[in-house]
Amino acid sequence: MKIGELSRATGTNIETIRYYERIGLLPPPARTDANYRSYDGGHRARLSFVRHSRDLGFTIEEIRSLLDLSDHPDRDCGEADRIATRHLQQVEEKIAQLSALRDELQRIVGRCRGGLAGDCRVIEALGDHGQCERAH
Amino acid sequence: MKIGELSRATGTNIETIRYYERIGLLPPPARTDANYRSYDGGHRARLSFVRHSRDLGFTIEEIRSLLDLSDHPDRDCGEADRIATRHLQQVEEKIAQLSALRDELQRIVGRCRGGLAGDCRVIEALGDHGQCERAH
């Protein structure tokens, strides 16, 4: 299959596919006589793996490690679990952080009564961290 | 005060302060004979506003608009409220998205029983989006 087909099949931008090849995340495919990239099922599965992992928020370097494990079925799988567990922790931290931020924003937004910027509580609150209830 | 003091006073990296000046978020301060930047209380307040807004997740462009309002106390304050409200919505969306992601990661992580990568449920799940319960 050509790059456009692979793009549609995996929901990945064409430029992104070429980018993944450039950084060594996808192996260079065969080429047609016209120098077009020609992909097979293996490429498709690998790209799906990459996309899915990116959708789950893994970094490129984490995905590199996960792909490496996937390429070596005889290795110990503990590393995959460590990567995923650490990532889960990071996601949980991010959620906690954003929740604190949301609370603070809700307090700030709720205070605007309209009127002039000089009296605006939103602008005042942004200038004065001391008004915040919690760290964020 | 010199840049190092301002940096400590606001918890902002020195390089970041110079960056903000370069992109026009902070006005260029006076200079000493030795060409050192020399800040006053106004600069400090403005930088605190910027840092606080960044900590709350506003983009540089949003902050530019907010600063502009803050500089013109005679304008209508509705725009500040719109910016903050829209930002709050984005934060809420991000939290929802990360929560879905966390649920999916929890399911994936919980399935590793140790052993070989070839049998690893973590790696298998990453390759197969069909195993996911919800969109993410």
Added chain:
DNA sequence: TATGCAGCCTGTAGCCACTACAGGGTCAAG
């Protein structure tokens, strides 16, 4: 046969919000 147009190629530059140097000048203490 000509022509148009979708699709592919390479290479480079841009995005955001910083961060990290390299290579130099300034200033106060010991």
Added chain:
DNA sequence: CTTGACCCTGTAGTGGCTACAGGCTGCATA
């Protein structure tokens, strides 16, 4: 007089793409 902390400018790198410019290929239609 040297050491070391601090400051200066300018440029390049980060992650993960995305957006061209400028050119080639392949197929359908007039």
